[in-house]
Amino acid sequence: MPTCAVCGAALPDGTTCQDDFHQFLYWEFEHPDLGQVHHLMVLCYHIQHPHLYSVEGLRGAHELLRQFVATDISPQAMRQQIKEQVDSGNRQHSIRGTDSTRGRYPHKIPWTMHARDVVNGGHSHYVENVQTWAHAIYQSLLSEGILLST
Ligand SMILES: [Zn+2]
Incomplete structure (x- = not known):
């Protein structure tokens, strides 16, 4: 079965x-209430495809994920936090991956949940499944030693 070369998802x-990812954006467009987890979804997708981030961007994304999982911050509060960070203009590093800086992991992470699992759950379970996805990613990063529990 073909798999994603980056995150290892089975893509039958x-x-x-x-x-x-585009399916998620479409759902959010069709059902505006699903947009409450937009930023969390983007975070999850990019963390599993880390080359889309710069090295600094990936580090920042891991911290946001930790805040979400460890503090049970609501997706709405998190969205506000990300927005403030982006709007602050104080960012010293671009979060996007470029040829000179790309996020990567020291070894392949055996993710337990992928974007495809959220797609398979359908739009009616989108909000809860994105949150489950975020927790699953956090656990994988912890057990692979990428993130340290504090
Ligand atoms: Zn992938």
Whole structure:
């Protein structure tokens, strides 16, 4: 079965993780209440495809994920926090990956949940599944020693 070269997701029908990402955006457009987890979804997707981030961007994303999981901050509060961070203009590093700086992991992470699992759950379970996805990613990063529990 074909898999995503980056995150290892099984992709049985020839689609890509990027297709799944676009499916999420479409759902959020069709059902505006689903937008409450937009930033969390973007965070999850990018953490599993770390080359989309710069090295600093990936580190910052891990900290945001930790805040979300460890403090049970609501997606709405998190959205506000990300917005403030982005709007502050004080950012010293671009969060986007470029040829000179790309996020990566020292070894392949055996993720237990992928974007495809959220797609398979359908839009009616999107909000809870994105939150489950975030927790699963956090656990994987902890057990792989990428994030240290504090
Ligand atoms: Zn992938």
